[in-house]
Amino acid sequence: MESLKEYLLARAENGLIRLSIQAWAVQNFGLTFPAAEETILGLNLLPARYQRNQRSLSCGQQLSLFRSKVAVIGCGGLGGHIVEELARLGVGNITIVDPDTFEEHNLNRQLFSKLDNLGQPKVAVAASRIKEINPAVTIVSVYDAFTSRNGSVLIEKVDVVADALDSIPRRLELAEVCEKSNIPLVHGSVGGWYGQVTTQFPGDYTLQKIYSRYIGERGIEKDLGNLSFVVAMIASIEVSEIVKILLGEGSTLKGKILSLNLLDMEFSEITF
Amino acid sequence: MKVTVKLFASLRKDRFAVDDFDYQEGATVGHILASLHISEEEAAIIFINGRHGGPDSPLKDGDLLAIFPPVGGG
Structure with a gap:
């Protein structure tokens, strides 16, 4: 044979x-x-x-992606698109962390939410969808909140972490865990017609600078909500950053924030 | 002294995108935020001539002040 x-x-x-x-x-x-x-x-x-x-x-780069491990923290608007794009690209190992179930108000933007899975855990829905799309991808789904207590275990041996959270204090915790674990973090956040992306390597402390004066839980999205196309766009830019880090190619947003204003169609890059 | 103020994202609503203002010598970013009714929390990212600043940062004639709100949704 x-x-x-x-x-x-x-x-x-x-x-x-x-x-x-x-x-x-x-x-x-x-x-x-x-x-x-x-x-x-x-x-x-x-x-x-x-x-x-x-x-x-x-082919070699495709093999590198297959052997890579990415943790996506949050599986709502940003996280759903990030997980889907990583799986279709062929990133071989994806850890998804989220403590929530799908609710009706997720349907406006969260890729994996459907009428028949409202009430189900987001990470379980994501895992079964990815299995249908690309069975070569190994999904680790964690139906729990990411905290500084469980965080370092959740991102152990991960190459890059994607921030897809919806809370500023949680993001700061995530940034701190990534710093301690020496893992790059790709940050994205959205609110209304606006969004931002940055890539933080250990020692950069970019997120700590961005949110240094903010003491609340939420930003402008508290009043403006979240729109489908802004979420998809910011998630896609995050994925492009992740892929560049995994492959060691191109230029990232290290030390910079890309701020998008889709209402006035302005893209601004701010250097820290 | 003349300072150019540039507002980003939702801070523009009911204000402006970019405008020039006359301020007293010695004015800080905090004074300008107060005059525009922007709280320090709303001014998440402050840049003066492209360099990271804060509410206590002093300003001088000809400075460009850029202010971004906190964006935290996912």
Whole structure:
């Protein structure tokens, strides 16, 4: 009987392995889907689902993404889009942390919320959706709030943390845990037509500077709410920052905040 | 002295985007926030000529003051 590698190499078409071939290998070689994915990428082949990534990401970069671990803290508006985009890109390990269940007022912007899952834990819904989209992704879902008490365990061995929280004090706790754990943090926040993104590496303390004078729980979103397109946009910019950190490519928003005003269509970069 | 004040995001509502003001010599950012009815909490990020400042920062003629509100939703 041919080996797994022989099987895959014989069935590659222009360097691509179709989903049906990968699924057959999983079943007949007794593998998990992620294990099959790693073998394919290790052979310098590409699961066909990533064909449209190919011109921008090499096979080696796709393997780097597959081996990466990202923690997404918060699975509401920002978190839903971030998790979905990371999974479709092929980031192999995603930890999702959120203590909430879906409510009706989430339906205006939270990607995973639907009429039939109101009342269900956001992290459980996210995990089952990602399984339907990309079974090569390993999801760790944590139905709990991120705090400075459990935080360092939750982000242990993670390469990058994404801030998708909705509370300023929680964000400051997250920033502190990331600082202590020596892990980069990509921050995004939204309110009304406005949003901001920054990337904080250990020693930067950017979030502490941004929120240094604020003592409340919420910012302008308390009065302005959150709009679907602003959430999707800020989440997407966060994902672009995450990918650059994972691949060590391009320029990030380290030491800078990108502030978006979609009402007046102004993008401002502020350097700290 | 003349100071240019630039407001961002929701701070513009019922105020302005950018405008020039005459202030007394020695005025601080805090004085300007008070004159614009912006609380210190609302002025989350303060920049003077592109450098991070605070309510106690002094201003001089020709300065550009930029003020951003706190954005915290997710």
